[in-house]
Amino acid sequence: MIFSLKEDGIMEIHKIPGWNDTPTLAHAQKDMECISVLSEGKMYPHLCYLPDVVISREMREFYASHEPVSAATALIVKSSFQRILGNFFLGMNKVKVPVKLFGDETEARQWLSKYKTDVVSPRPLSVFAE
Amino acid sequence: MTQSLENKRLEEILEMITAMAALDFSKRIDVKVHPDDPLEAIAYGVNMLSEELQNNVIERRRLSDINRHLEDFAYTTSHDLKSPLHAVQGLVTILKNELEESEEVSPEISRLLEMISASVLKMREMIDGILEYSRLDTQSYPVSWMDAEKELKEIIELHAKQNVKIILDTPMPALWFNRIVFIQIMDNLINNSMKYCKKNLCEIHIAHHSEGGEHSFSVSDNGPGIDPVFHAKIFELFVSLPHQEGMESTGIGLATVKKLVESTGGKIRLESAPGKGATFYFTIPVSLPG
Structure with a gap:
């Protein structure tokens, strides 16, 4: 995945273009490490473009038991696959941090702006994990 | 997806749901990632649901086993504590009787003995309570x-x-x-x-x-x-x-x-x-x- 901390204080998360492997627990762990490195102890709002992937039970368990890493998460879903995955993240995060599914990116950014911290990142940063 | 492939997929999904209805959560559908195919998304969702239910069943059994072991442990321990406690209670009674016959017992010693006696009684009540509580699950209740x-x-x-x-x-x-x-x-x-x-x-x-x-x-x-x-x-x-x-x-x-x-x-x-x-x-x- 690609993690980019933008100047507006929102962390964007995309799939690496052309990457079509089945993700594993090691990928999930690496993703969390990347978020941690990029966040430097702060909780940013996340804008996540969910990929069309099947994630295993051990990955779901890892995500569900992980401490929150965002102030809020907007999940962009376009396909039925992404909707299923998105609903899993909605269910697991019920009481931890606000999570919402969006079909439209502008609406998602508007919603996330409520959860921005007053700290503005000095420059965009990106980290990749495969 | 062609009509025959769709039908095959639907049959697999139906078979899996039927198995789940019979509390068999071991089956999985081999999901192909086709973003625009709702049948594949349904198959993915059913797989996830079955995995979660299977995990819940396993977890529930594990917790039930732990509970049973804890209750067995509570029963055995309480039962084993009863004998020495009876002995302590007996010894306190003997000591009280001995001291009552003596003329040199201070009121403070009598008070302390009463306290020991009350504590032993309280402990007996607790042990009896634990024994009663831990037996509840193993009993059947004829009506x-x-x-x-x-x-x-x-x-x-x-x-x-x-x-x-x-x-x-x-x-x-x-x-x-x-x-x-x-x-x-x-x-x-x-x-x-x-x-x-x-x-x-x-x-x-x-x-x-x-x-x-x-x-x-x-x-x-x-x-x-x-x-x-x-x-x-x-x-x-x-x-x-x-x-x-x-x-x-x-x-x-x-x-x-x-x-x-x-x-x-x-x-x-x-x-x-x-x-x-x-x-x-x-x-x-x-x-x-x-």
Whole structure:
């Protein structure tokens, strides 16, 4: 995945273009490490473009038991696959941090702006994990 | 996806749901990632659901095993503690008798002996309570017709005291239920009301009504009441309210009541506020022979 901390204080998360492997627990762990490195102890709002992937039970368990890493998460879903995955993240995060599914990116950014911290990142940063 | 492939997929999904309905959560569908194919997304969702249910079943079994081991452990330990405690109680009694015959016993020593004796008695009550509590799950409760009014009148007679007034609403129903369980529940609830009531006259009111296929009984008192912050905790084992002077509790009675009520298919709840008394409500499902 690609993690980019933008100047507006929102962390964007995309799939690496052309990457079509089945993700594993090691990928999930690496993703969390990347978020941690990029966040430097702060909780940013996340804008996540969910990929069309099947994630295993051990990955779901890892995500569900992980401490929150965002102030809020907007999940962009376009396909039925992404909707299923998105609903899993909605269910697991019920009481931890606000999570919402969006079909439209502008609406998602508007919603996330409520959860921005007053700290503005000095420059965009990106980290990749495969 | 062609019609025949779609039909094949639907059959696989149906087969998996049928297996899940039979509590078989071991089957999985080989999902192909086609973002625009709703059937594949459904297959993915059903896979996820089945995996979660399977995991829940395994976790529930594991917790059930742990509970059973803990209750076995509690039973064995309590049972083993009884003998040395009997010995201590016997020795304290001998010591008290010996000292009573002696003329050189200071009031302080007598007071300390009384304290030891009271502590031993309290420990016995706790051990008996733990033994009773840990046996509850392993018992089956044979049912028969029982007259709730007759049983309650007998319980009230046993609790008769000058400063206690127990009012029983009549008529009370006949129940297809385990008589001993009913007596244990009521006895514990009445004891609880009496224990905490420090008024000159402790008033307890027992009522019944039928509602939605259930018998609902209530035991109300004019005691000090219970702060709502303790309502959720009060039925837990070894939890008792912050002590008031002269009130000792093992924290087993209400836990036993809850376990008895729930193991016979009922529910228990409490309504109370400080200074306004307490009402315990519990239900018994209406059932008939056969």
